[in-house]
Amino acid sequence: MKNTRTYMSRRSILLTLSAALFLILPLLSLPARALTADDPKPKTISLTIDYSDGFQKRYTALPWKENMTVMDALDAAKAHPRPITYESSGAGKNAFVKKIDDLTNQGGEGDKKNWLYTVNKKFADKSAGVWTLNPGDDILWHFGPYEWRE
Numbered sequence: 001m002k003n004t005r006t007y008m009s010r011r012s013i014l015l016t017l018s019a020a021l022f023l024i025l026p027l028l029s030l031p032a033r034a035l036t037a038d039d040p041k042p043k044t045i046s047l048t049i050d051y052s053d054g055f056q057k058r059y060t061a062l063p064w065k066e067n068m069t070v071m072d073a074l075d076a077a078k079a080h081p082r083p084i085t086y087e088s089s090g091a092g093k094n095a096f097v098k099k100i101d102d103l104t105n106q107g108g109e110g111d112k113k114n115w116l117y118t119v120n121k122k123f124a125d126k127s128a129g130v131w132t133l134n135p136g137d138d139i140l141w142h143f144g145p146y147e148w149r150e
Helices: 002-028 070-078
Strands: 044-050 056-063 086-089 096-100 114-119 138-144
Touching: 044 070, 056 070, 070 086, 070 096, 070 138, 096 114, 096 138
Parallel strands: 044 138
Antiparallel strands: 044 056, 086 096, 114 138
């Protein structure tokens, strides 16, 4: 009887260890960073296109990259599975967005509508080709009169 108890004890221990390994081994195959509790979230930015007619397109997690500009954010939205289209002229400090989807700048002031943008609710004071973004930034492109920004 003593041998039967020893056999049962060893068998129970082996079953317990097997079950533990079955549960732990998949965790060991995860990348080391996935196991840390304070793992930072992926670096992203958000982009909203406001057509000023009650409709918006919102990209909540476009991948952020070092030295990313507002124009780069438009490129990321253009490459998204649910893309926008846009037309621009110039580059860098001379970059100018002329059209997003089917809405083209109307030029001039007054009631004329044009594409204007903010970053984190701060109105643009430079070209979208040079405004550098940080992770978590929120860009809003709005089709409206220049007075909208005041």
